[in-house]
Amino acid sequence: MPATRLMPTEEGQDLIDLTREICLKELLPQASEAERRAATTPELPRDAFRVLGQAGLLSLPYPEEFGGGGQPYEVYLQVVEEIASAWMSVAVGVSVHSLTCYPVAQFGTRAQQEALLPAMLSGEQLGAYCLSERGSGSDVASMSTRATADDDTDPTAYTLKGTKAWISHAGHADFYTSFVRTSDDGGRGLSCIVVPGDAPGLAFGAPEKKMGLHCDTVSEVHFEGVEVSADRLVGERGQGMAIALSALDSGRLGIAAAATGLAQAALDHAVAYSKEREQFGRPIGDNQGLAFLLADMEAAVTSSRAAYLHAARLHDAGRSFTKEAAVAKLVCTDNAMRVTTDAVQVLGGAGYTQDFPLERFMREAKVTQIFEGTNQIQRLVISRQLLKSTTSSSKRG
Template sequence: MDFKLSEEQELIRENIRELVKKYLDPIAVEIDESSRYPAEVIEQLAAGGWMGMPYPVEYGGAGLDYVSYAMVIEEISRSCAATGFTVSCHTSLASGPIFNFGNEEQKQKYLVPLAKGQHIGAFAVTEPGAGTDVGAATTTATLDGDSYVLNGIKTFTSNGPVADTFVVFAFTDKSLGGKGLSAFIISKDNPGLKVGQHFYKMGIRASQTSEIILKDCRVPREDLLGKEGQGLQIAMSSFDHGRIGIAAQAVGITQAALDESISYSKQRVQFGKPISKNQAIQWMIADMATDIAAARFLYSYAAFLKDQKQPFTKEAAMAKVFAAEMSTRHTSKAVQIHGGYGYIKGQKVERLMRDAKITEIYEGTSEAQRMVIAGNLLR
């Protein structure tokens, strides 16, 4: 066992820190307020090879291990959780299933530009009536000659408005329940795919979210991802990977809250001394740092298992639920430490508190994570 980062990992962390400090920190407040997609930062990340981190070099990636990948997501999220999620969603939810389940042609055609960051990916599974209950989806895919015809509405599609490539889930046979769900790769140029309503969110506002409307959307048979009926397995596998990223994102958000709290409490003077001299503040900071360390170990362990090709579903769920819940708890404390100033727009902790909440909701709610963990333990 080794808890120490390698020299290579340390350099990677220093480089991503420098990159986000230079390009993301200066705009983080503005892109949150205006809900703007930071295309210029994504271009920088693409140029540095940060958009296809865990995929092999022959598919346009960098061939990075998952522990390091998650560490990078934490570092980006520490500056801007929305951008951290844009990268994480693009990498693990959209590119991941193509790498894990796609055939060679699909990888060359879709994964290579995604991993190089020339294309952005989105993952469309959620529907108005089907959140955690993926099987309640109503989008259908009917085989007609050499293509499937998809009809339905997807909602809360992260990266939807900016994506070039969508991984979309639809029932090829609704009568089979979960076993009738299939996955498809669809280009944004497909005339049957339209970006619907954009959502303006409470947090991670620079991450773009929309409906995706599929109306007689013809998808060539060769763009079926995996086999017919493999959709649920593909979705669950993608979430397993994605949850490591969300746990890392939550840790990044909370680390930023801790950074802000330490710096503010040391300079804020009340009753003639910095508030950091008060035990009430010290305990909040100590608890925050302890939970951050625990959550970081949890996501690193889940990522380590993935790198070792061991099962990691339970561990990814544990990392995600623990990191997400400690993140909402401690970002709220960080606002408390900042008092009235923490409640003002433009203060980082105000944004962090809003950003943290989503980590308890997407890629499986905290309740869904507990279902996964208990399901694994009580089998």
């Protein structure tokens, strides 16, 4: 696992240490077997989330007055990294849950925050983030799931119809932070509504059969005439696109941190194997070709951690971090794919078997380059931010 790193506060370091202890005692011993079982019989490790919730680790970046941990994002993300180094599916779930709470915490009214956040941040609940659809992944503005108001002038309720796809925790979540169409005005016609998990009319598809992250249960969410009180509309009608994009900036950092933890775990296994495995009368790590490969893996993990921490510090300072979040997501997930692949190579034939977790790490790394915005979309975000800032600088000059 990652070495101890300097933290902004002693409390922050204590949280990292607590997380590491929980990971070693509670998560790591069951991760491989749980993932193996879930490959054939999907299951969400709710007990693992309950353990983290009871330790206060599911609400770290949110205000204490609503039951959160009141911690900087820098601390929260390092907690996610620690969890990912033990069990990637659970780390992704923690990141997803944090993402689902963000709209209410940042865009909700005071009344909504007081009514909804204490339960969301209690450690007992899990949320689902309903944005993607089969026909609208990267193209968010093309979504078709619709919410119809009972009175356009002064609505008291909305009725939701449509289907969301690739939703983590579907069928298990206690609430669904959902983005829906409330008008036909393109991207300006989207809104955000928090749907209770027990709302009549909610239905779910069969779990997707995925390459990896088997304990991150993913399926479709069907809104079959789901009626939701108007007081669960977050922000203004038509503000949904802005809310979703803002949330994704923070969510991408969660995935970046998780990918870094996964890469760290792969590196740790590769280093340990290189010290123990002997060929030609000496440990294989003594061979320069393999030693240099390990050095490159370490450089990749270290640079990944620096990338997400830089973005987190901008976030904590209240500065714009859209570009830096996209950079971190791109760098960390590409590096995770590379490091896990190289770790399999270090172990040779053993790395290709299920006797070691490296083949699982390699499969899990792949999806990090896809969800929370593909890495091609990250390049689009980065380039647009660069050109936008260059244009602004030119005008100032």
